[in-house]
Amino acid sequence: xxxxxxxxxxxxxxxxxxxxxxxxxxxxxxxxxxxxxxxxxxxxxxxxxxxxxxxxxxxxxxxxxxxxxxxxxxxxxxxxxxxxxxxxxxxxxxxxxxxxxxxxxxxxxxxxxxxxxxxxxxxxxxxxxxxxxx
Amino acid sequence: xxxxxxxxxxxxxxxxxxxxxxxxxxxxxxxxxxxxxxxxxxxxxxxxxxxxxxxxxxxxxxxxxxxxxxxxxxxxxxxxxxxxxxxxxxxxxxxxxxxxxxxxxxxxxxxxxxxxxxxxxxxxxxxxxxxxxx
Amino acid sequence: xxxxxxxxxxxxxxxxxxxxxxxxxxxxxxxxxxxxxxxxxxxxxxxxxxxxxxxxxxxxxxxxxxxxxxxxxxxxxxxxxxxxxxxxxxxxxxxxxxxxxxxxxxxxxxxxxxxxxxxxxxxxxxxxxxxxxx
Numbered sequence: 001x002x003x004x005x006x007x008x009x010x011x012x013x014x015x016x017x018x019x020x021x022x023x024x025x026x027x028x029x030x031x032x033x034x035x036x037x038x039x040x041x042x043x044x045x046x047x048x049x050x051x052x053x054x055x056x057x058x059x060x061x062x063x064x065x066x067x068x069x070x071x072x073x074x075x076x077x078x079x080x081x082x083x084x085x086x087x088x089x090x091x092x093x094x095x096x097x098x099x100x101x102x103x104x105x106x107x108x109x110x111x112x113x114x115x116x117x118x119x120x121x122x123x124x125x126x127x128x129x130x131x132x133x134x
Numbered sequence: 135x136x137x138x139x140x141x142x143x144x145x146x147x148x149x150x151x152x153x154x155x156x157x158x159x160x161x162x163x164x165x166x167x168x169x170x171x172x173x174x175x176x177x178x179x180x181x182x183x184x185x186x187x188x189x190x191x192x193x194x195x196x197x198x199x200x201x202x203x204x205x206x207x208x209x210x211x212x213x214x215x216x217x218x219x220x221x222x223x224x225x226x227x228x229x230x231x232x233x234x235x236x237x238x239x240x241x242x243x244x245x246x247x248x249x250x251x252x253x254x255x256x257x258x259x260x261x262x263x264x265x266x267x268x
Numbered sequence: 269x270x271x272x273x274x275x276x277x278x279x280x281x282x283x284x285x286x287x288x289x290x291x292x293x294x295x296x297x298x299x300x301x302x303x304x305x306x307x308x309x310x311x312x313x314x315x316x317x318x319x320x321x322x323x324x325x326x327x328x329x330x331x332x333x334x335x336x337x338x339x340x341x342x343x344x345x346x347x348x349x350x351x352x353x354x355x356x357x358x359x360x361x362x363x364x365x366x367x368x369x370x371x372x373x374x375x376x377x378x379x380x381x382x383x384x385x386x387x388x389x390x391x392x393x394x395x396x397x398x399x400x401x402x
Binding site for chain 2 (some may be wrong): 003016017018019021078079080081082083085086122124125126127128129130131132134
């Protein structure tokens, strides 16, 4: 089994509704994001998936969030928690690559590359992950 | 499935008994610690578990080790290896949050948040993990 | 279950054959490498495996790649992708420790320490992993 992980980032404002603490105030983060792909088949070049293709898709999706107020985006009519941002980016990367003819959707036992997790760091000390394989 | 990871640290002295090498000498580390929680249910605010609550518990437990000689602590009558420190912190965080009415204890198939792993870095290049889910 | 992770690095040149992009040009990286060991049995000293022994083996294997052109090495008659480098280092660490009487080979259900994954970072934003346990 092989895995590939690439990184991107974006900067955005957000706040948490109905939260009793500092996060109820509008603030922001330099979010760091990891996308994790796994599979057991390498292509002729020895790659599970080209780092460049995966980074491109991840950056495209993160670009939609960059320099926004997440609370103003229709996709975050619910609180833009790190958990929900991770799921949003997961879905976005799968859709983005599907549009390029690359199927990273998850299925149990699939040997080809699948996107299995996305990590969102609000800070170096706080990370949320969305994963589909467990 | 979602995961949350938070970080804390502490500085302590330790040495390893019956060890043939540099670690038999009293020395110390800036230990870095990760606590990993997982579960499939988000609360109304979109969170698996509030970062702040988990960090608070982790810091409380790490605070008991901070600026001590680990070999002097009753809990480490056996060698304070990074593996044992990780298990000590795991148990401490579960107990600390139980005292606050938050049940992070592990059970197979449990959908609510569980603490599934604790990492202890002695240095940037040496990490031990204790995990309960595999 | 416990895990131990240690880190090493090496600097090498490489390029990717039959690749349409920047990686087809001879270039190089400061590769960073993680070796991951897991098991459920600690020794009398409280360790799954001595960090020092694992680091020594990892550094020995990485040393064979350090300051080389990976494309010139017989083991990389196929493209020296990060995925293949990870597998090469995995096999090398198991063999190196076997030569020292330490059996880290993987078997399902084995309680003693096994090497279960090796990570190779080409850059901070691009990591490949080879793992044997899933």
